[in-house]
Amino acid sequence: MTTAEETQRHQEGALSNPSAVGLVAVIIAATDGEPRALTVQVGGQAKGRSDGLPAGPLVPEHPTLERGLRAWVERQTHQRLGYVEQLYTFGDRDRQGDDAGGLHSLSVAYLALVREVRPGGLAEASWRNWYRYLPWEDWREGRPESLGEIEAKLLSWMETATDPKLRRRREDRLALTFGLCGGTWNEERVLERYELLFEAGLIPEAQGQSGEAQDGDRRTTGQPMALDHRRVLATAIGRLRGKIKYRPVVFELMPPTFTLFQLQRTVEALSGTNLHKQNFRRLVAQQGLVEETDAITSGATGRPARLVRFRREVLLERPAPGFRLRAVRRPA
Amino acid sequence: MTTAEETQRHQEGALSNPSAVGLVAVIIAATDGEPRALTVQVGGQAKGRSDGLPAGPLVPEHPTLERGLRAWVERQTHQRLGYVEQLYTFGDRDRQGDDAGGLHSLSVAYLALVREVRPGGLAEASWRNWYRYLPWEDWREGRPESLGEIEAKLLSWMETATDPKLRRRREDRLALTFGLCGGTWNEERVLERYELLFEAGLIPEAQGQSGEAQDGDRRTTGQPMALDHRRVLATAIGRLRGKIKYRPVVFELMPPTFTLFQLQRTVEALSGTNLHKQNFRRLVAQQGLVEETDAITSGATGRPARLVRFRREVLLERPAPGFRLRAVRRPA
DNA sequence: CTCACTTATGCTCAATCTGAGCATTGTGCC
DNA sequence: GGCACAATGCTCAGATTGAGCATAAGTGAG
Numbered sequence: 001m002t003t004a005e006e007t008q009r010h011q012e013g014a015l016s017n018p019s020a021v022g023l024v025a026v027i028i029a030a031t032d033g034e035p036r037a038l039t040v041q042v043g044g045q046a047k048g049r050s051d052g053l054p055a056g057p058l059v060p061e062h063p064t065l066e067r068g069l070r071a072w073v074e075r076q077t078h079q080r081l082g083y084v085e086q087l088y089t090f091g092d093r094d095r096q097g098d099d100a101g102g103l104h105s106l107s108v109a110y111l112a113l114v115r116e117v118r119p120g121g122l123a124e125a126s127w128r129n130w131y132r133y134l135p136w137e138d139w140r141e142g143r144p145e146s147l148g149e150i151e152a153k154l155l156s157w158m159e160t161a162t163d164p165k166l167r168r169r170r171e172d173r174l175a176l177t178f179g180l181c182g183g184t185w186n187e188e189r190v191l192e193r194y195e196l197l198f199e200a201g202l203i204p205e206a207q208g209q210s211g212e213a214q215d216g217d218r219r220t221t222g223q224p225m226a227l228d229h230r231r232v233l234a235t236a237i238g239r240l241r242g243k244i245k246y247r248p249v250v251f252e253l254m255p256p257t258f259t260l261f262q263l264q265r266t267v268e269a270l271s272g273t274n275l276h277k278q279n280f281r282r283l284v285a286q287q288g289l290v291e292e293t294d295a296i297t298s299g300a301t302g303r304p305a306r307l308v309r310f311r312r313e314v315l316l317e318r319p320a321p322g323f324r325l326r327a328v329r330r331p332a
Numbered sequence: 333m334t335t336a337e338e339t340q341r342h343q344e345g346a347l348s349n350p351s352a353v354g355l356v357a358v359i360i361a362a363t364d365g366e367p368r369a370l371t372v373q374v375g376g377q378a379k380g381r382s383d384g385l386p387a388g389p390l391v392p393e394h395p396t397l398e399r400g401l402r403a404w405v406e407r408q409t410h411q412r413l414g415y416v417e418q419l420y421t422f423g424d425r426d427r428q429g430d431d432a433g434g435l436h437s438l439s440v441a442y443l444a445l446v447r448e449v450r451p452g453g454l455a456e457a458s459w460r461n462w463y464r465y466l467p468w469e470d471w472r473e474g475r476p477e478s479l480g481e482i483e484a485k486l487l488s489w490m491e492t493a494t495d496p497k498l499r500r501r502r503e504d505r506l507a508l509t510f511g512l513c514g515g516t517w518n519e520e521r522v523l524e525r526y527e528l529l530f531e532a533g534l535i536p537e538a539q540g541q542s543g544e545a546q547d548g549d550r551r552t553t554g555q556p557m558a559l560d561h562r563r564v565l566a567t568a569i570g571r572l573r574g575k576i577k578y579r580p581v582v583f584e585l586m587p588p589t590f591t592l593f594q595l596q597r598t599v600e601a602l603s604g605t606n607l608h609k610q611n612f613r614r615l616v617a618q619q620g621l622v623e624e625t626d627a628i629t630s631g632a633t634g635r636p637a638r639l640v641r642f643r644r645e646v647l648l649e650r651p652a653p654g655f656r657l658r659a660v661r662r663p664a
Numbered sequence: 665c666t667c668a669c670t671t672a673t674g675c676t677c678a679a680t681c682t683g684a685g686c687a688t689t690g691t692g693c694c
Numbered sequence: 695g696g697c698a699c700a701a702t703g704c705t706c707a708g709a710t711t712g713a714g715c716a717t718a719a720g721t722g723a724g
Binding site: 021058064065068086088089090091106108172175176183315316 | 353390396397400418420421422423438440504507508515647648
Binding site: 276278279282283286298299300301302303304 | 681682683684685689690691692693
């Protein structure tokens, strides 16, 4: 069959593979300078319960996928979603675990940013610091200590490759993702790092995928999640870290008014790095991202700070405002 | 039902909405300084034939969606795909036309870049300049002439809003996407522009979606495509235009060796703008994106140019190499 | 052969942006 | 008042950019 024939057959509705399609949502908030994701408890008694992301079937009654997701999440969590963006569509074998009875299954993942964290809301849902699941991604206190052990294991995984070409390829990947062997750490490569760990057998969720021995230790390789949800989370973090650099999406996580330092803390929380304070303010000022209110903080230690608010107008003005975050280089 | 319950039910496989899932591929090449997409003829005799993108059912026999797409396209087109990336998953109502017999239908769209254009290959498939479908996106010869008419229509669409708030919102969107009313043109907002035209009733494909009068004219609003394929194409172009700025993906479109000017022409073709020649070379040199060969062009008019080739090593070196394209400002 | 034309390539220069740090200003606390 | 701690202002050298000028090295016409 030619492409054209196949296309035509497809477009006339003669589809051969009905599939089970679901939604997964990565719902992000940032309070107290910590990045948080909404998680739920999933899993029956047999396998034990574990953290997972909110997920559900595709709701067909909505005009678009995004609107459907929005309504679904807002109904479930009573959160108003600020910003919503489609993340990625994960297929079967990208995932692990049971196929849904022979059906091919897909998950359409969405990233959503919410402003406030309603504490009560749902019994089984809770906000968790996302670095709980990916501890090696948090460089705010300097190089994460868990990284030492991880690197050692990755290096020995590299060594297990006997084929020199394969070994070389692995070395390149280590350099690219974890900054080993002379590479540099790029905070956006969250997914690539997760996938590398997965392949190297350091991720417990990889069980059943291959028979290799699992080498997971929550202190170093983080807490597991149900199914492939950690992969989805990693995708979300990577995307968000990229996005804040050229679109003012952080403000979707901020309260109506805030101080520049709170804003900086939020950006740092997302990107997992520290920023140079004065330069950060200069950047924000130059870009005209915020405007001053006449309120001033009080009570806290140190000199009170001026409260500012996001200038919605920038969405129309500059081509692509955001933060170009330059991590401050730390001595040791 | 709570989120957690729903999630659990979902994850245990009790899915309620089996859906028809398909793939769509935007396969891009660039030859002779023109950006081209692979198109096929689709549609039966009743509706008339029209251009469409290669599409087909999801192939379940592959480990991941991407690998599946890769195999499928390579089998169909005998093209080796260089770079493949998932674009977006389009839902039903995002699309137009017939639901597939009550099934909810999804299309997972992929972007692929190929190096060479095999001319023969498929009878019904052909490479088409992508600006044929989105003529307002090509600013290489200066402001596209079709834009005058488009803007006039958009402005009158804006005026039809009686509610001042709605009118205001439309004005903002015109500024943001088409640079009207004091905004600036941003070459990455391809999808937003298409969607605006769609809403404004300037896109013939919108028929049946709403009863509004269609105002399409191929010379100004471009040639239509089947279903929502123009939307998919617009998504692809926007994504690619963004990507070339921070990842060296253009090289996936180039032959093994090429001149710097050919490279520039390709980047210009994709971005739809003109670049400053000397600065472009300086950028490429600085970033170390290419290395010289000892071959030199000959035969063409003008001084012969050195042939260069892509330095694969940069993929490992710099954090995120690509082109920051600054359009050269033209006087008129 | 020389000229006109075309493209390649080298180089300059001012304006701006960046990374890093020093200095000063308000507050709460002892 | 003196201290610790943030907020805020300001400087400064080095790198990056945008825009051009100038020169080199081919082709084709006369």
